[in-house]
Amino acid sequence: MIDKDGFERPDTTDEHMREIVNDKRDLVFNDQYSYRPRSIFFRAWASVFRFMAICVFNPFMRLSRGLKIFGKENRKKLRHKGFVMTCNHVYLLDDLSVGTNVFATRKIYFTTLAQNIRRPMVGFWLRSLGGIPIPAGSLSGMKKFNDDISFLLKKHKPVLFNPEAAMWPFYREIRPFKRGAFQAAVRNDVPVLPIVALFKRKKKRNGKFKYFLTFALCNPIYVDKNLATEREQIDDLTQRAYQTTKSVAEEWYQIQDCGFDDQVGKPKIKTRNLVFENDKWKVEKK
Numbered sequence: 001m002i003d004k005d006g007f008e009r010p011d012t013t014d015e016h017m018r019e020i021v022n023d024k025r026d027l028v029f030n031d032q033y034s035y036r037p038r039s040i041f042f043r044a045w046a047s048v049f050r051f052m053a054i055c056v057f058n059p060f061m062r063l064s065r066g067l068k069i070f071g072k073e074n075r076k077k078l079r080h081k082g083f084v085m086t087c088n089h090v091y092l093l094d095d096l097s098v099g100t101n102v103f104a105t106r107k108i109y110f111t112t113l114a115q116n117i118r119r120p121m122v123g124f125w126l127r128s129l130g131g132i133p134i135p136a137g138s139l140s141g142m143k144k145f146n147d148d149i150s151f152l153l154k155k156h157k158p159v160l161f162n163p164e165a166a167m168w169p170f171y172r173e174i175r176p177f178k179r180g181a182f183q184a185a186v187r188n189d190v191p192v193l194p195i196v197a198l199f200k201r202k203k204k205r206n207g208k209f210k211y212f213l214t215f216a217l218c219n220p221i222y223v224d225k226n227l228a229t230e231r232e233q234i235d236d237l238t239q240r241a242y243q244t245t246k247s248v249a250e251e252w253y254q255i256q257d258c259g260f261d262d263q264v265g266k267p268k269i270k271t272r273n274l275v276f277e278n279d280k281w282k283v284e285k286k
Contacts, residue, residue, distance in 0.1 A: 023118035029135035035148035070276035071217030082153035089162035110160035201259035
């Protein structure tokens with residue numbers, strides 16, 4: 001299908017747009033694989049590598065993508081707690097940016113495709129930064145995966161999921177959410193922190209566009225204990241996180257001209273003039 005910005009997208013919302021190549025590392029993601037690193041030597045290396053990545057990647061994102069972060073106060077509400085994070089998957093480096101920019105002072109873990117971890121060097125770097133492969137197709141591996149996710153959450157570690165399942169670069173709409181992240185939240189009785197990735201763009205002289213990235217951290221969402229069954233709790237949490245993410249994204253693109261063709265006539269608002277409170281955008285004149 002062709003979206004409203006003229007980009008060709010897959011017909012199904014969870015289908016990947018980019019083929020992962022060179023996934024040649026001989027790794028088997030079953031119940032014998034350690035989805036959370038246990039080696040003290042690897043953890044020591046991961047701490048050093050993460051520090052180096054923050055020193056490089058943090059300024060890189062701010063300079064190349066003009067990265068802005070709203071809703072930082074919502075991180076404080078979950079200090080010293082384990083929780084699940086969700087983010088729409090619309091940028092190749094969005095997970096890494098959440099780990100090195102949004103949560104530079106706190107180690108997070110993020111789920112990723114098993115093929116990414118099988119890529120030489122790239123897979124090792126992702127693991128070092130907190131990447132956890134999703135063992136699709138292995139029942140025993142999925143059980144071990146869920147057990148290790150539960151261990152991390154109980155140890156007060158944040159875990160990031162991309163509930164849209166596939167990465168669609170610079171896609172403005174919010175695609176349907178899968179239930180996996182919310183199942184983990186319900187079964188471990190932890191809140192969900194929805195994060196919304198948003199864009200502005202500017203046309204360059206060569207006719208291509210440069211994109212500027214903003215993250216909005218929403219209010220944490222908690223499991224509704226009044227619902228009778230686990231399935232009802234998961235479905236309710238999924239729907240509330242989806243509606244929050246969708247509402248924040250829609251309002252962002254509705255109130256201002258972000259450089260897209262269907263926004264002609266809308267006011268051009270500088271990001272520094274925007275305020276994000278209680279999952280709502282406000283324009284503040286300075």
